[in-house]
Amino acid sequence: MGHTTIQAPIPSGFGPHTTAREALGNRNLEGIVAIVTGGYSGIGLETSRVLAEAGATVIVPARTPDKAKAAVAGIPRLELETLDLMDPDSIDNFADRFLAAGRPLDILINSAGIMAAPLMRDARGYESQFATNHLGHFQLTARLWPALLQAKSARVVAVSSRGHRLGGVDLDDPNFDRRTYDKWKAYGQSKSANVLFAVELDKRGSAQGVRAFAAHPGLVMTDLSRHLSEEETGRPKQINDEQEKPAPDPEADQFKTVEQGAATSVWCATSDQLDGMGGVYCEDVDISEAVPADSEKGTGVRPWAIDPDIAQRLWELSEKLVGVKFTI
Structure with missing residues (x-):
């Protein structure tokens, strides 16, 4: 166990x-x-649906479960829970409730996220995209660790994005202070942080049967774009580092359906190919x-991630920022 997987198709x-x-097959x-x-x-909803319809029990934590109720209606074996990734106490409480039930956790898909939000800070003063997309999920995974170990063979999927190519993590000033x-x-x-999290989690957890993956869903028009102007959403090339450069790979700029967008997460979570x-x-x-740092491709993972x-x-x-240590 614990050998290095080559970053190549x-x-x-x-x-x-x-x-x-x-x-899923x-x-x-x-x-x-x-x-x-x-x-x-x-994408998260489609991921939940496909897993549940294949027989899995799927727990979906939501900030406002009442709002989520209508969305998940009719999906079998799906349980709604309460969780706010911007609130450390809420994360701890959710994890405590899950652990108290004594169930092993076979699959954890960290799919919630926000994109291009205006500057907001959580209760601790941490920048909202870093706090929600990375730190909240870091704390959640740390707190659920006993249940992941209990599964004997668990997978954690960090949903990242090709947006990771917009830049790496500034370890000296991650919160834009x-x-x-x-x-x-x-x-x-925040999206580079997701990939780096999967890299290190896998290194630490593989010997105990916990493997981690980072997944880029593809370009999908979802509620994630709610902070973007019409001009921004009308141009999928917005995520190009320099907007005036045409993307050299038109295939990489094709929008996907939600069904296609959920495919990579589901594959990472379940495929025996992995x-x-x-x-x-x-x-x-x-x-x-x-791919190299200066690659102009729409696809591929950059070295800093x-x-x-x-x-x-x-x-x-x-670990320092969230005050939780993984008991690995």
Whole structure:
């Protein structure tokens, strides 16, 4: 266990048009317990539905469960719970309730997220995109660790984005206390943090049967875009570092359906093609290729998101910021 998985396509035989159901195949998930944050809207909702319809018990934590009720109506074996990723006490309370039930946790998909939000801070003063997309999920995973170990063979999926190419994590000023706030830099940082989290979690957990993956869903129009202007959403190339440069890879700029967007997360969480692997960034239902920092490709993972040294330093910083240590 614990050997390094190469950051390169397997290849899986799947692709950008594969749906979550196709990625799952005819796998039976009866007896499997999954938690999907953000599992009541967009890609998360489709992820929850596909897992539940295949037999898994799916717990979906929501800030406002009443609101989420209508969205998940009719999905079998789905349980709504309360959780606010911006509120550390809420994360602890959710984890305590889950652990008290004594269930193992086979699959944790950290799918909730915000994108390009104006500058907001959580109760601790942490920048909202870093706090929600990374730190909240870091704390949640740390607190659920006993249940992941109990599963004997668990997978954690950090839903990232190709937005990670907008920049790495500034370990000296992750919360924009000193540098000028830029909503896209902050988004890129939080998505790079997601990948680095999967890298380090896999390194630490693989010997105990917990493997971790980072997944880029693809470009999907969901509620995630709620902070963007019409001009921004009308241009998928907004995520290009320099907007005036046409994307050299038109295929990478194709919008996906929600069914296609959920495919990579579901594949990372369930596929036996990934048995014995982990710590890699995946997209289009395969392990992604590693590309150089100056790559103009729409696809591929950038070096700052998979650097093991940065991953370890971010981990230690995150433990300090959330005040929770992983008991690995």
